Amino acid sequence: MAEARAPAKPAAWRLKTTFGLDAALMGSVCALQTVRFTGLVIHEWLGLAMIAMIFAHLLFSWSWIASLSRRLFVQSARSRINYLLNLSLFAAVTAVIFSGILISQKAIPALIGTNAAPDMDWRWDYLHDLFSQFVVMLSGFHLAMNWDWVLAAAEKLFGRVLGARL
Amino acid sequence: MNLVRVLVRLALLSLAAAVFAGFTGIYGSLVRTPVSNPMGRAERQHRRSEPEVTQFPEFIGYVFLFVFWAGIGRIALRLRLSPVSRSEVEPISLNLQRGRPGRVS
Numbered sequence: 001m002a003e004a005r006a007p008a009k010p011a012a013w014r015l016k017t018t019f020g021l022d023a024a025l026m027g028s029v030c031a032l033q034t035v036r037f038t039g040l041v042i043h044e045w046l047g048l049a050m051i052a053m054i055f056a057h058l059l060f061s062w063s064w065i066a067s068l069s070r071r072l073f074v075q076s077a078r079s080r081i082n083y084l085l086n087l088s089l090f091a092a093v094t095a096v097i098f099s100g101i102l103i104s105q106k107a108i109p110a111l112i113g114t115n116a117a118p119d120m121d122w123r124w125d126y127l128h129d130l131f132s133q134f135v136v137m138l139s140g141f142h143l144a145m146n147w148d149w150v151l152a153a154a155e156k157l158f159g160r161v162l163g164a165r166l
Numbered sequence: 167m168n169l170v171r172v173l174v175r176l177a178l179l180s181l182a183a184a185v186f187a188g189f190t191g192i193y194g195s196l197v198r199t200p201v202s203n204p205m206g207r208a209e210r211q212h213r214r215s216e217p218e219v220t221q222f223p224e225f226i227g228y229v230f231l232f233v234f235w236a237g238i239g240r241i242a243l244r245l246r247l248s249p250v251s252r253s254e255v256e257p258i259s260l261n262l263q264r265g266r267p268g269r270v271s
Contacts, residue, residue: 029232031228033228034224036213037218038217039218041215055176091186099190106215122199122207123194127199136231141236142239144237
């Protein structure tokens with residue numbers, strides 16, 4: 001009996017972790033948009049923490065990524081659009097983090113032990129803002145694409161009442 | 167074995183990220199950006215390091231913006247990308263009873 005029940009624990013752990021991570025990512029995307037609310041220090045460190053969160057998010061979704069990458073052209077239109085959307089989101093997040101590192105005034109100078117550049121690189125500042133707007137939009141679309149999964153996971157984790165309300 | 171698999175996947179993800187970062191670098195060096203006004207520049211150059219709780223409504227505003235885009239996405243998906251009629255739609259199985267969550271993405 002104990003052996004038959006054993007697989008349920010990793011599944012529950014995995015679901016909880018994935019759901020919590022996704023919720024943290026959603027909150028972080030919104031928080032990172034408002035530097036005045038978080039302050040520059042939290043903004044930059046949270047931005048760097050996003051790298052780990054996104055990699056973990058992608059590792060949890062690896063089976064989907066691998067299977068779709070192998071057979072992209074025989075998938076349905078919805079799956080292909082979803083794949084393209086996720087790829088665009090990854091590209092946009094990479095662009096935001098890359099440009100953020102280039103204009104960092106707190107976190108990166110602290111990590112590499114130098115002083116922040118006296119003058120901001122305004123080109124990268126502009127592109128950082130631009131790409132971050134794309135990230136919010138594409139993250140919203142990403143949530144929309146996976147809404148059924150979110151509902152099912154919320155129902156499983158928090159009970160049928162909350163799931164039904166959503 | 168599992169650790170090796172995870173490391174290989176991380177290496178692939180890092181490689182993909184490096185490629186996109188390279189593209190961003192090329193794009194950034196080629197594109198012409200509009201010149202912002204000196205007042206805006208001065209404000210952005212001297213942003214506060216500490217959080218400002220009074221700016222919480224701005225955070226809520228971005229949550230609403232996020233929800234807005236998700237709503238637009240839902241509408242677009244239902245109208246354009248879901249040709250299957252409602253009567254034919256089957257619920258997504260999470261395979262939770264079998265031990266692995268079958269996540270869509």
